[in-house]
Amino acid sequence: MDTKKKIVDEALTLFSERGYANVFVADIAERVGIKAPSIYKHYKSKQAIFDAIIEEMNRRFLEEAGALNINGADASADAEVYKHISEEQLIAIGSGLFMYFLHDDYTRRFRKMLTIEQFHDRKLADVYMKQYVDDPLTYQGMLFGLMVTSGVLKTDNVDIMTLHFYAPIYMLMTICDREPEREAEAIKTLEAHIRQFNRLYSADKK
Amino acid sequence: MDTKKKIVDEALTLFSERGYANVFVADIAERVGIKAPSIYKHYKSKQAIFDAIIEEMNRRFLEEAGALNINGADASADAEVYKHISEEQLIAIGSGLFMYFLHDDYTRRFRKMLTIEQFHDRKLADVYMKQYVDDPLTYQGMLFGLMVTSGVLKTDNVDIMTLHFYAPIYMLMTICDREPEREAEAIKTLEAHIRQFNRLYSADKK
DNA sequence: GTCTATAAGAAGATAGAC
DNA sequence: GTCTATCTTCTTATAGAC
Numbered sequence: 481m482d483t484k485k486k487i488v489d490e491a492l493t494l495f496s497e498r499g500y501a502n503v504f505v506a507d508i509a510e511r512v513g514i515k516a517p518s519i520y521k522h523y524k525s526k527q528a529i530f531d532a533i534i535e536e537m538n539r540r541f542l543e544e545a546g547a548l549n550i551n552g553a554d555a556s557a558d559a560e561v562y563k564h565i566s567e568e569q570l571i572a573i574g575s576g577l578f579m580y581f582l583h584d585d586y587t588r589r590f591r592k593m594l595t596i597e598q599f600h601d602r603k604l605a606d607v608y609m610k611q612y613v614d615d616p617l618t619y620q621g622m623l624f625g626l627m628v629t630s631g632v633l634k635t636d637n638v639d640i641m642t643l644h645f646y647a648p649i650y651m652l653m654t655i656c657d658r659e660p661e662r663e664a665e666a667i668k669t670l671e672a673h674i675r676q677f678n679r680l681y682s683a684d685k686k
Numbered sequence: 687m688d689t690k691k692k693i694v695d696e697a698l699t700l701f702s703e704r705g706y707a708n709v710f711v712a713d714i715a716e717r718v719g720i721k722a723p724s725i726y727k728h729y730k731s732k733q734a735i736f737d738a739i740i741e742e743m744n745r746r747f748l749e750e751a752g753a754l755n756i757n758g759a760d761a762s763a764d765a766e767v768y769k770h771i772s773e774e775q776l777i778a779i780g781s782g783l784f785m786y787f788l789h790d791d792y793t794r795r796f797r798k799m800l801t802i803e804q805f806h807d808r809k810l811a812d813v814y815m816k817q818y819v820d821d822p823l824t825y826q827g828m829l830f831g832l833m834v835t836s837g838v839l840k841t842d843n844v845d846i847m848t849l850h851f852y853a854p855i856y857m858l859m860t861i862c863d864r865e866p867e868r869e870a871e872a873i874k875t876l877e878a879h880i881r882q883f884n885r886l887y888s889a890d891k892k
Numbered sequence: 893g894t895c896t897a898t899a900a901g902a903a904g905a906t907a908g909a910c
Numbered sequence: 911g912t913c914t915a916t917c918t919t920c921t922t923a924t925a926g927a928c
Binding site: 599600605606613635641643644646647654669673677680 | 704705801803806819843849850852853879
């Protein structure tokens with residue numbers, strides 16, 4: 481990897497572990513394998529490295545949003561897919577979201593950095609909210625709206641149903657960010673959650 | 687308020703807004719109304735101020751736990767109370783927990799500080815987990831266990847039911863910590879959540 | 893582009909007068 | 911217990927050789 485990219489990559493790792501103020505330019509340089517002054521040939525300041533991380537993240541989020549909405553844009557096609565969705569497929573959706581959030585290396589490090597820096601800069605709090613609260617609720621809400629319309633799920637309040645689906649996923653994610661050794665337990669809980677969710681909201685109750 | 691107490695109080699406010707590393711001893715002193723060197727007549731270092739905050743919090747948490755468990759310890763008395771619980775009472779329980787977390791000034795500042803510093807010190811992550819994840823789940827789980835036994839609620843998995851009750855409360859709390867102007871909306875969502883929860887789990891379905 | 897040497901400044905902490 | 915003056919250390923950033 482070229483040095484400029486390696487600098488932002490190692491900086492993100494360190495920022496996500498200790499926060500911006502507790503990471504020194506010399507720490508970043510050491511992990512890159514150069515000395516601190518050499519960093520300044522690539523970025524004009526420590527802040528510029530941080531800004532480059534934010535920019536890179538924006539680029540990735542836009543890419544992802546594009547990928548996620550390929551089907552979302554064509555609601556009629558999605559309705560067909562979700563009409564006959566099974567419990568196992570519902571688990572797959574939830575687990576997929578959870579595993580992506582937890583295991584995508586860039587996403588995980590970036591979220592941890594946001595968590596630490598969120599009160600320091602209001603813009604970062606907004607990015608966190610959009611990425612891990614509002615966007616997932618909107619996206620999942622749209623899918624569940626289709627599933628209610630097509631008669632797979634039943635509720636008179638899709639937003640609350642979506643909250644009931646997503647809030648446990650969100651909470652388990654924040655648990656695993658703090659205590660990664662609880663991941664195996666979290667995955668089991670997640671599966672039990674979705675099975676129960678399906679029993680509660682499925683249109684054809686057994 | 688005496689100076690020593692005012693120091694930890696102002697320090698907690700600043701740490702919760704900016705994080706430990708971004709607060710200088712001179713900032714704390716300024717808010718207390720003295721100069722930086724005077725701080726050292728009360729605490730031997732900046733770290734000692736931080737430690738005093740943690741200690742004070744431990745003291746408060748123990749007090750609260752004692753208060754909360756007055757009834758919890760006598761399960762048979764609680765069973766009687768929760769046997770005929772109404773939807774409004776369920777909303778009162780959830781709202782009470784939410785409002786306490788959100789509006790108790792010490793709790794709110796302390797939680798924000800923990801949120802920022804959690805990856806910096808594993809012990810802080812554990813305190814956060816215990817206070818805002820594990821203890822509420824255990825306590826609510828015990829109450830719901832009683833309610834299932836007494837026939838008010840119905841489920842074959844109390845832990846997941848408790849997760850369904852608490853995870854939305856937790857998520858709404860983290861939203862309001864970041865974006866306080868969304869509190870009014872959060873309270874409405876919370877009430878709608880609990881009404882739906884009650885419909886889903888109530889033993890006497892209407 | 894990387895290095896060594898070093899400037900510039902910030903922040904924690906101490907000394908000693910009052 | 912509070913102040914001013916100061917020390918010390920750490921950290922960002924620059925200068926200039928290679």
